[in-house]
Amino acid sequence: MAIKIEMLRCFQAVADHGSLTGAAEALGRTPSAISMMLRQFEDHIGAPLFESARKSHLTPLGTLIRAEATRELLHYARTIDAIEALSRAEAGNVRLSCTPSVAQAIMPPILRSFIAARPGVRIDLRDADSDAVRRDLIEGRADIGLATLPAMPGFRRELLFSDTYGVVCPTGHPLARHRQHVTWGDLAGVDFIANGLCAQITDVDFLPILAASKLMVRNTASILSMLRAGAGVTVLPRLALLPEFQGFEFLPLANIDTRREVWLVTPDASSLSPAAQTMAEAIRAARIDAPE
Incomplete structure (x- = not known):
């Protein structure tokens, strides 16, 4: 018998x-049931654990086994607590992969509330362009993706919000001085910095501008550094240009129907941990006010 x-x-x-009666009361069992289980334990060990039938004194072997039993019972209790915390989404890890603008403008208040409500959950937030977010999901490095993503087999995709594209340039650039609503024609002959989101813009008049670009930069911070250095202008969603990014202008584009769409993408629900499911629910429930 094990x-x-x-x-x-x-x-x-x-x-x-120190007695069968006291143990029975503590465990909510009968003294006879306690006596039977203790006898089974001693039979398995092959030696007595108590010096007398009164159970008030342990044998030397009983003293050693009591220390081991106490350690094992504490470990078992901690294991049960951890399992229950995981099932209640009170513990665990959640891996998020999202574009920089979403990480900076959308996620902070969501994460602040989530962490306050579930301090036992560890969050790993990675910001990357949409292609990298897609790879993180497919290769199993992320539980939740927030980016401009296509439909993917085996994943659930939900639209969170959309925002407009505009030309971003340094304050003082000729486009900023003379235009409130620029057109693709206004970018003819202007040095253009391409970025990962440009592939989402399908306007026919934009394609020659993209094809003529000599510089592709994928990271938003690097794009802004290039703009500040006078390397050209670019096109970004409005949300990507946060208020604290000083020295830049967002110029709305006239006669453009394309909008940047940000999707919440997760594996099938059965593949998500309770903590990741709860995080996805928190993102869905958040009020996201994307600028128009």
Whole structure:
């Protein structure tokens, strides 16, 4: 017969209370049931654990086994607590992969509330362009993706919000001085910095501008550094240009129907941990006010 956790619990209770009656009351069992389980434990070990039938004194072997039983019962209790915390989404890890503008403008208040409500959950947030977010999801490095993403087999995709594209240039650039609503024609002959989102813009008049670009930069911070250095202008969603990014202008584009769409993408629900499912629910429930 294998040693069961109930045997250890019974033995510890008898040792703590010094009697079968006291142990039975503590465990909510009858004294005869406690006596039977203790006898099974001693038979398995092949030696007595108490010096007398009164159970008030442990044998030397009983003293050693009591220390091991106490350690094992504490470990078992911690394991049960951890399992239950994971099932209630009170513990665990959530891996998020999202575009920089979403990480900077959308996620902070969501994460602040989530962490306050579930301090036992660890969040790993990675910001990257949409192609990298897609790879993170497919290769299993992310539980939740937030980016401009296509439909993918095996993944659930939900539209979170959309925002407009505009030309971004340094303050003082000729486009900023003379135009409120620029057109693709205004970018003819202007040095243009391409970025990962440009592939989402399908306007026919934009394609020659993209084809003529000599510089592709994917990271938003690097794009802004290039703009500040006078390397050209670019096209970004409005949300990508945060208020704290000083020295730049966002110029709305006239006669453009394309909008940047940001999707919440997750694997099938059965593949998500309770903590990741709860995080996805928090993102869905958040009020996201994307600028028009």
